Amino acid sequence: MTQKIALIGFGTVGQGLVEILQEKIDELDERYGYRWKITGVCDNRFGTVCHMDGLDPEVLLREAANGSLQTHRMAGDVKQFLDECNADVVVEMTYTNLSDGEPALSHCRYALEKGRHVVTSNKGPAALHFRSLSALAKKNRVRFLIEGTVMSGTPVLNLMDGPLQGCRVESVRGILNGTTNYILTCMEEGMAYADALAKAQELGYAEADPTGDVEGYDARAKVTILANVVMGADLPIEKVSCMGITAITPDDIAAARQKGKRWKLIGAVERNGGDVSASVKPEMVPLDHPLAGVSGATNALTVVTDLLGDVSIVGPGAGRMETGFSILTDLLTIHRSS
Amino acid sequence: MTQKIALIGFGTVGQGLVEILQEKIDELDERYGYRWKITGVCDNRFGTVCHMDGLDPEVLLREAANGSLQTHRMAGDVKQFLDECNADVVVEMTYTNLSDGEPALSHCRYALEKGRHVVTSNKGPAALHFRSLSALAKKNRVRFLIEGTVMSGTPVLNLMDGPLQGCRVESVRGILNGTTNYILTCMEEGMAYADALAKAQELGYAEADPTGDVEGYDARAKVTILANVVMGADLPIEKVSCMGITAITPDDIAAARQKGKRWKLIGAVERNGGDVSASVKPEMVPLDHPLAGVSGATNALTVVTDLLGDVSIVGPGAGRMETGFSILTDLLTIHRSS
Numbered sequence: 001m002t003q004k005i006a007l008i009g010f011g012t013v014g015q016g017l018v019e020i021l022q023e024k025i026d027e028l029d030e031r032y033g034y035r036w037k038i039t040g041v042c043d044n045r046f047g048t049v050c051h052m053d054g055l056d057p058e059v060l061l062r063e064a065a066n067g068s069l070q071t072h073r074m075a076g077d078v079k080q081f082l083d084e085c086n087a088d089v090v091v092e093m094t095y096t097n098l099s100d101g102e103p104a105l106s107h108c109r110y111a112l113e114k115g116r117h118v119v120t121s122n123k124g125p126a127a128l129h130f131r132s133l134s135a136l137a138k139k140n141r142v143r144f145l146i147e148g149t150v151m152s153g154t155p156v157l158n159l160m161d162g163p164l165q166g167c168r169v170e171s172v173r174g175i176l177n178g179t180t181n182y183i184l185t186c187m188e189e190g191m192a193y194a195d196a197l198a199k200a201q202e203l204g205y206a207e208a209d210p211t212g213d214v215e216g217y218d219a220r221a222k223v224t225i226l227a228n229v230v231m232g233a234d235l236p237i238e239k240v241s242c243m244g245i246t247a248i249t250p251d252d253i254a255a256a257r258q259k260g261k262r263w264k265l266i267g268a269v270e271r272n273g274g275d276v277s278a279s280v281k282p283e284m285v286p287l288d289h290p291l292a293g294v295s296g297a298t299n300a301l302t303v304v305t306d307l308l309g310d311v312s313i314v315g316p317g318a319g320r321m322e323t324g325f326s327i328l329t330d331l332l333t334i335h336r337s338s
Numbered sequence: 339m340t341q342k343i344a345l346i347g348f349g350t351v352g353q354g355l356v357e358i359l360q361e362k363i364d365e366l367d368e369r370y371g372y373r374w375k376i377t378g379v380c381d382n383r384f385g386t387v388c389h390m391d392g393l394d395p396e397v398l399l400r401e402a403a404n405g406s407l408q409t410h411r412m413a414g415d416v417k418q419f420l421d422e423c424n425a426d427v428v429v430e431m432t433y434t435n436l437s438d439g440e441p442a443l444s445h446c447r448y449a450l451e452k453g454r455h456v457v458t459s460n461k462g463p464a465a466l467h468f469r470s471l472s473a474l475a476k477k478n479r480v481r482f483l484i485e486g487t488v489m490s491g492t493p494v495l496n497l498m499d500g501p502l503q504g505c506r507v508e509s510v511r512g513i514l515n516g517t518t519n520y521i522l523t524c525m526e527e528g529m530a531y532a533d534a535l536a537k538a539q540e541l542g543y544a545e546a547d548p549t550g551d552v553e554g555y556d557a558r559a560k561v562t563i564l565a566n567v568v569m570g571a572d573l574p575i576e577k578v579s580c581m582g583i584t585a586i587t588p589d590d591i592a593a594a595r596q597k598g599k600r601w602k603l604i605g606a607v608e609r610n611g612g613d614v615s616a617s618v619k620p621e622m623v624p625l626d627h628p629l630a631g632v633s634g635a636t637n638a639l640t641v642v643t644d645l646l647g648d649v650s651i652v653g654p655g656a657g658r659m660e661t662g663f664s665i666l667t668d669l670l671t672i673h674r675s676s
Contacts, residue, residue, distance in 0.1 A: 155501030163493030315649035
């Protein structure tokens with residue numbers, strides 16, 4: 001059966017996803033028997049289009065490049081869009097809002113209530129309302145899948161839910177923000193914080209307002225997701241202590257080096273008896289620790305388990321195709337189980 | 339439905355598996371709705387026992403510790419055992435034979451022909467006959483699952499089959515044998531090869547006859563499995579070039595250090611156009627490469643993919659509980675899909 005997909009948000013990640021789907025159209029059919037069509041795209045800059053027979057991916061990409069979706073245009077708000085495009089899966093890819101999760105939160109809720117699967121790489125709903133959204137999904141017998149919210153397409157949540165099933169996770173600890181890791185790597189090489197930040201901005205790793213990354217808020221959202229998804233906690237994001245990297249000086253870098261260590265912004269979740277606690281803060285990691293060797297924009301996570309001890313996964317933490325892949329893998333999971 | 343399990347081979351791994359199943363009996367039921375019973379155990383030293391209502395795990399472990407399985411003893415060969423114990427899943431855990439895969443190969447074949455799922459951590463059948471065994475499984479609508487054959491319980495095959503689904507794997511490259519990595523780590527610290535080997539033997543990492551590890555044959559079997567399972571090749575093990583670590587001298591170690599490198603026994607599989615080639619050989623790895631930081635008996639694998647670039651996983655490569663877990667995770671996969 002052809003999977004009908006609706007996209008909310010058609011920026012970098014959404015366009016990357018459509019490129020991947022189109023480029024792999026034969027491979028996905030041959031390897032997984034997976035066929036898809038995009039029945040609707042809704043974007044607050046480009047407009048909304050919808051067609052039950054499926055929209056032409058090439059037309060979508062071309063029209064988006066020109067700034068406006070035209071073919072099979074429809075009027076109405078997101079709810080009307082979701083009603084009309086009648087998709088099996090709704091992919092939420094609007095901007096991240098870590099205050100109240102909106103508008104993504106409402107999009108996810110409405111879709112789940114209507115019995116649609118939801119896949120999202122948007123950290124807002126996942127970090128703030130994972131428990132209620134997954135309960136809503138369960139009630140409506142659909143999935144709420146969020147692999148892309150932590151370390152983009154590098155498998156973390158799906159790794160623990162699938163291949164690590166049967167293990168009990170005692171703690172997780174990792175480098176979850178590529179921008180700050182890139183800045184720290186530059187500082188290791190002798191740059192001052194301001195210069196390293198400027199370089200990260202130049203390369204597109206850091207935004208014009210870098211607060212969300214450098215103050216640790218992005219990592220905090222991911223740590224909250226890990227606590228609630230992987231460790232089964234119900235931890236509000238405000239309970240996760242958070243310190244960024246803005247106070248780290250070249251002297252601190254030198255002092256760490258003298259001790260055979262290296263600064264890393266570490267996100268950690270730990271079980272203490274029945275309780276789960278979580279934090280984000282810069283730590284001096286010994287040079288022979290696996291996390292010390294993770295440089296640049298790469299991310300890494302070490303999971304401490306009862307049966308396997310430490311298992312670490314290292315991979316990209318951001319990127320157009322990488323996040324697009326995270327959506328694809330969740331779409332395939334839905335396909336496989338349907 | 340309660341999963342009925344038959345065990346062939348009841349050594350370290352088999353006993354470890356039963357301990358895990360017993361210890362996690364409530365956790366597995368609560369988290370996955372997974373219930374099991376062991377309807378038979380067949381071991382060429384301890385004898386064969388079988389009961390349709392399930393054998394008592396504590397009795398099994400106690401009797402094995404005393405050298406002989408007694409309660410519900412039966413006569414007959416492995417085929418009669420498999421017929422009588424009527425299991426849903428047969429777990430093959432006899433000794434590894436990389437020449438012709440026997441007797442494990444015949445056990446797997448017979449079980450699959452009779453429509454039983456097969457789970458094994460035995461490298462023999464997987465390295466020598468993966469394609470025919472998986473075809474046989476498919477024909478009989480059952481699974482042939484082998485996570486434990488590479489890096490014990492650290493997810494490799496299930497990672498690529500599940501969370502990395504949708505990615506095309508271009509190459510894999512890793513440290514797949516813990517014994518040789520432990521010896522090389524000791525040599526880095528100043529020991530001669532013979533002393534390092536003796537220490538590995540003392541700790542139980544290396545066997546009395548260490549040939550299979552130090553000549554690279556164990557890594558070659560794993561590389562063959564990766565080529566055939568992950569890259570879809572049909573590569574016979576003899577086609578995998580293989581060089582071990584026995585020729586590495588303290589001078590070689592020093593020479594690598596001077597170049598900012600470190601010797602590692604690297605197993606690699608690469609796609610060249612339509613062809614897949616594979617090798618095992620010692621390589622000098624730059625110190626800042628993720629594989630250089632993997633020390634002691636730990637294993638690691640870097641997968642190069644089309645959409646995510648490099649993804650690495652690091653974890654244990656052997657061990658009683660670790661390999662026991664690899665069996666458990668495959669049992670859960672069968673449970674989930676049934």
